[in-house]
Amino acid sequence: MPDMIVNLYDLASVTPEVETLRTTGVTCRRAESYERSAVLAFVRQHFPAWADETLVGFAAVPPTVYIATEAGAVLGFACYNVTRPDYFGPTGVDERQRGRGIGRVLLLQCLEALKAEGYAYAIIGGVGPAGFYEKAAGATLISGSEPGIYRDWLDRGEGDGA
Secondary structure (H helix, E strand, O other): OOOEEEEOOOOOOOHHHHHHHHHOOOEEEEOOHHHHHHHHHHHHHHOHHHHHHHHHHOOOOOOOEEEEEEOOEEEEEEEEOOOOOOEEEEEEEOHHHOOOOHHHHHHHHHHHHHHHOOOOEEEEOOOOOHHHHHHHHOOEEOOOOOOHHHOOOOOOOOOOOO
């Protein structure tokens, strides 16, 4: 899967979308270090291939992990600066919660955090849903980026790394 790049210069604020989700009972925010076990349990249940990278996000202070929650349950997560500096991902939303705008908000929150750290562009590595990233953040494919950073992925007994 190819990589994509996002221009962060003109990134619009995600705050209005965060507030809209909040009116439906969904909170999207940076995870706290003391939530590591709960977030990792969600990732291991729904997206086991991404648990290692998510764990790296909790090694940073503050964590480079954003989460969506509702009524004390994790609905989705997104990370940045875990695979490489200036990289977005991995990210995932519970299948039953998709279509609510949660993934878009988590993506944009991570991109805002990268911009606040001084990055002008962000890389989305090993993209699956390219159309989503293009629409949500204006991402464009990086020519010649395949197989990218995820080449020669070790088999961990969980199937392929994708």
